[in-house]
Amino acid sequence: METRTTGLATRGIDPLDGAAVRADFPLLAAPPEPGTARVAFLDSAASSQKPAAVIEAMDAFYRRDNANIHRGVYKLSERATAAYEAARHTVADFIGAASARECIFVRNTTEAINLVAQTWGRRELRAGDLAVLTVMEHHSNLVPWQLVAAETGAELAFVRMTPDGRLDLDHLDTLLARGPKLVAFSHVSNALGTIHPAEEITRRAKAAGAAVLIDAAQSVPHVPVNVAALGCDFLALSGHKMLGPLGSGVLWGRFDLLDGLPPFMGGGSMIRRVELSGSTWADVPARFEAGTPAVADAVGLGAAVEYLSALGMDRVRTHERELLAYAVGALAEVPGLRTFGPTDLDQRSGVISFELGDIHPHDVAAILDEEGVAVRAGHHCCQPLMRELGVVATSRASFYVYNDREDVDRLVAALHRANRVFAIG
Ligand code: PMP
Numbered sequence: 001m002e003t004r005t006t007g008l009a010t011r012g013i014d015p016l017d018g019a020a021v022r023a024d025f026p027l028l029a030a031p032p033e034p035g036t037a038r039v040a041f042l043d044s045a046a047s048s049q050k051p052a053a054v055i056e057a058m059d060a061f062y063r064r065d066n067a068n069i070h071r072g073v074y075k076l077s078e079r080a081t082a083a084y085e086a087a088r089h090t091v092a093d094f095i096g097a098a099s100a101r102e103c104i105f106v107r108n109t110t111e112a113i114n115l116v117a118q119t120w121g122r123r124e125l126r127a128g129d130l131a132v133l134t135v136m137e138h139h140s141n142l143v144p145w146q147l148v149a150a151e152t153g154a155e156l157a158f159v160r161m162t163p164d165g166r167l168d169l170d171h172l173d174t175l176l177a178r179g180p181k182l183v184a185f186s187h188v189s190n191a192l193g194t195i196h197p198a199e200e201i202t203r204r205a206k207a208a209g210a211a212v213l214i215d216a217a218q219s220v221p222h223v224p225v226n227v228a229a230l231g232c233d234f235l236a237l238s239g240h241k242m243l244g245p246l247g248s249g250v251l252w253g254r255f256d257l258l259d260g261l262p263p264f265m266g267g268g269s270m271i272r273r274v275e276l277s278g279s280t281w282a283d284v285p286a287r288f289e290a291g292t293p294a295v296a297d298a299v300g301l302g303a304a305v306e307y308l309s310a311l312g313m314d315r316v317r318t319h320e321r322e323l324l325a326y327a328v329g330a331l332a333e334v335p336g337l338r339t340f341g342p343t344d345l346d347q348r349s350g351v352i353s354f355e356l357g358d359i360h361p362h363d364v365a366a367i368l369d370e371e372g373v374a375v376r377a378g379h380h381c382c383q384p385l386m387r388e389l390g391v392v393a394t395s396r397a398s399f400y401v402y403n404d405r406e407d408v409d410r411l412v413a414a415l416h417r418a419n420r421v422f423a424i425g
Pocket residue numbers: 045046108109110111138140141186188189190215217218238381
């Protein structure tokens with residue numbers, strides 16, 4: 001397969017310059033309609049925009065390489081297979097996997113966690129066993145475990161959080177003393193942006209004998225992540241939050257663990273031999289990729305990873321940290337605005353959850369939208385976390401590589417307008 005370059009390195013664009021990066025994103029580079037303002041897109045925590053490099057990689061796949069993979073003996077199918085497997089290697093290198101075989105293509109983080117719950121969880125968890133989660137989890141790292149707990153009789157316990165949205169590690173230790181079989185937690189909170197000390201949590205959990213799953217949906221796109229350094233057993237990510245296509249995601253698992261697991265779904269491609277009386281399973285990762293996979297989406301994810309690698313994840317983090325500091329300072333000037341989450345910005349990703357007086361978060365988001373500022377409002381799929389905060393919903397602005405101070409300024413100006421509309425400030 002040809003090597004695709006992002007163009008960034010050669011064009012020498014400073015990745016800390018959000019406006020320059022934005023030029024690579026067709027949807028953001030131009031206003032949606034002539035005469036309107038470009039979108040200040042502050043909802044990347046839900047799903048990111050896609051650079052031309054990703055769109056073109058998928059377009060090129062469909063134009064030049066498209067065929068079903070693995071089964072074909074003709075050249076086109078071989079090219080499609082090579083493109084798919086190259087993307088697997090790209091992702092594996094990016095997260096520090098020991099082998100590409102440890103990376104399973106799925107649709108998203110939700111599917112990755114369900115895969116672990118339905119294979120590892122159903123086999124390992126028994127009545128009376130304990131699985132430790134946290135009160136801050138996204139529903140996708142909670143509901144799959146509730147389903148398995150209901151089936152197996154295992155118990156779920158939840159690490160508490162501090163009022164400013166960090167995990168209470170003393171409470172973690174209390175729960176670890178009960179000898180859980182599993183500790184599953186998000187690396188970065190989507191609702192508050194808290195960057196949890198994932199290495200430390202994993203170290204303590206492993207010392208207590210637990211298997212560890214990390215929901216990395218909000219970390220892999222924004223901070224350098226290395227599974228070997230983390231020391232976890234499973235890690236789930238969503239490609240669509242890291243500049244890749246919607247419907248792309250990866251489950252990483254330690255090879256020896258994956259190798260011992262039963263399949264998640266049955267069908268074509270995941271078998272070794274099929275008899276009418278029963279079947280045997282293909283090796284990992286094919287065992288977990290039943291049916292025809294989303295090949296072009298995997299190729300697009302590979303291109304997204306190459307793009308992020310060219311920017312450099314350290315620089316991505318630095319950029320977002322700088323934007324976060326600027327935004328926190330600017331938002332402090334908005335009357336009635338209250339933010340949630342850690343005050344130590346080193347423990348925060350580029351996410352700001354906030355309330356504006358007693359204006360409903362949906363009304364805030366609607367007024368911001370009138371100004372071309374896209375933020376999310378709601379419970380962010382974290383209803384238990386919202387209850388801990390004593391709110392039903394928040395507004396949330398989240399930053400990525402293509403944002404800059406102008407986006408923050410537009411957010412602040414639109415919030416002032418919301419205050420005027422609701423006659424607060
Ligand atoms: N976990 C976290 C922390 C998330 O932010 C999200 C997406 N909001 C998910 C899991 C689920 O991701 P997906 O919808 O791509 O499955």
